[in-house]
Amino acid sequence: MAEAIDPLDEIHAGLAELDAAGLRRRRRVVTTPCSPDTRLADREQPVTAFCSNDYLGLAAEPALAEAVHRGTERWGVGSGASHLVSGHYAAHEALEARLAAFTGMEDALYFCTGYMANIGVMPALVGRGDAIFADRVNHASLVDGALLSRAELIRYPHCDLAALAARLAASDAPRKLIVTDSVFSMDGDIAPLAELLALAEAHQAWLLVDDAHGFGVLGPQGRGALAHFGLTSPRLILMGTLGKAVGVSGAFVAGQHDVIEWLISKSRSYIFTTGSPPLLADALLTAVDLIEQGDARRAHLAALIARLKNGLRLARWQLLPSDTPIQPVVIGDNHETLAVSRALDAEGLWVPAIRPPTVPKGAARLRITLSAAHSFEQVDRLVETLNRLEATQA
Numbered sequence: 229m230a231e232a233i234d235p236l237d238e239i240h241a242g243l244a245e246l247d248a249a250g251l252r253r254r255r256r257v258v259t260t261p262c263s264p265d266t267r268l269a270d271r272e273q274p275v276t277a278f279c280s281n282d283y284l285g286l287a288a289e290p291a292l293a294e295a296v297h298r299g300t301e302r303w304g305v306g307s308g309a310s311h312l313v314s315g316h317y318a319a320h321e322a323l324e325a326r327l328a329a330f331t332g333m334e335d336a337l338y339f340c341t342g343y344m345a346n347i348g349v350m351p352a353l354v355g356r357g358d359a360i361f362a363d364r365v366n367h368a369s370l371v372d373g374a375l376l377s378r379a380e381l382i383r384y385p386h387c388d389l390a391a392l393a394a395r396l397a398a399s400d401a402p403r404k405l406i407v408t409d410s411v412f413s414m415d416g417d418i419a420p421l422a423e424l425l426a427l428a429e430a431h432q433a434w435l436l437v438d439d440a441h442g443f444g445v446l447g448p449q450g451r452g453a454l455a456h457f458g459l460t461s462p463r464l465i466l467m468g469t470l471g472k473a474v475g476v477s478g479a480f481v482a483g484q485h486d487v488i489e490w491l492i493s494k495s496r497s498y499i500f501t502t503g504s505p506p507l508l509a510d511a512l513l514t515a516v517d518l519i520e521q522g523d524a525r526r527a528h529l530a531a532l533i534a535r536l537k538n539g540l541r542l543a544r545w546q547l548l549p550s551d552t553p554i555q556p557v558v559i560g561d562n563h564e565t566l567a568v569s570r571a572l573d574a575e576g577l578w579v580p581a582i583r584p585p586t587v588p589k590g591a592a593r594l595r596i597t598l599s600a601a602h603s604f605e606q607v608d609r610l611v612e613t614l615n616r617l618e619a620t621q622a
């Protein structure tokens with residue numbers, strides 16, 4: 229018989245191992261609203277943050293705060309129950325209709341979070357004996373959704389269409405689901421969605437697109453990655469999040485009317501949870517208006533991205549090729565990446581060090597994210613500091 233392990237001893241030892249490997253996760257306490265001008269509890273001086281996914285600067289937008297205030301007066305706070313019992317309000321219904329129209333889909337379903345949307349949708353579409361084809365660097369929530377579904381998880385090398393085509397052709401699974409991030413969250417590049425859709429159609433597969441980092445940023449009026457490529461198809465299922473560029477919280481899934489009906493009856497993370505506060509759905513209607521009218525914000529964001537890319541002169545470190553607000557600088561070693569992140573912090577610049585398992589081993593990186601709320605001066609200071617640190621850091 230194997231000797232019993234003291235589970236608490238194991239956790240003490242496990243934490244020490246994480247420390248030794250530079251992999252212990254720590255949270256920093258923010259004391260100001262989400263904005264590039266940030267104050268932290270552990271730091272006297274303010275920092276300029278390049279961390280959030282608030283790409284359009286809506287998270288602290290006064291018009292949204294006012295919408296929340298109005299929503300609270302109308303709805304109070306809690307929803308009181310799950311959507312299928314008594315927690316589905318007119319505000320939720322209106323938001324879903326607005327999101328469907330905005331994305332050009334037949335119907336939409338509002339989830340509490342993107343994580344819950346992904347783990348709820350995949351098991352509703354495929355199960356044991358079926359196959360899920362997933363880009364190797366997809367978001368963790370898509371991996372977890374695949375595991376919950378019990379379908380076989382077949383991963384293909386990042387954006388490798390030939391490899392995907394070969395795996396699809398070799399599979400005799402009765403139901404197939406291809407799943408991809410639209411904008412890869414730790415790399416910033418955009419998936420070849422038109423080609424992925426062509427493969428899905430050729431193999432009678434679903435294509436689930438996780439547009440967490442595209443919705444609000446890509447496409448005309450920020451309608452997202454599918455609009456960016458002009459794609460429509462009954463095979464397409466779109467997941468978009470509402471806590472990133474949209475600045476609030478939550479997520480939606482959009483697709484054919486009957487697909488959404490199916491999810492309402494089958495998606496466990498939709499069914500077995502309390503509906504999110506209706507005041508948020510109300511505020512989200514205002515947020516979608518701001519997204520739609522947000523061309524000036526998107527133009528400023530694009531100019532900031534160009535400024536950063538044109539300014540960085542890196543030799544040892546690698547700025548990944550990306551045209552999105554996610555601009556990762558790969559350093560490689562966990563400890564060196566942490567050291568650079570700390571050196572930036574000492575200069576009043578907050579850029580998170582992203583380490584395995586979030587990214588592959590040996591590919592630790594600074595994940596710079598830009599927001600329409602940044603100024604050119606702030607980006608210039610980041611560029612100048614990174615150029616200098618790379619030249620001087622041993």
Ligand SMILES: *Cc1c(COP(=O)(O)O)cnc(C)c1O
Nearest residue numbers: 341342343367369409413440469
């Ligand atoms: C953030 C994110 C999610 C999860 O969305 P939440 O609303 O934060 O739970 C899902 N997929 C991707 C690609 C993400 O970046």
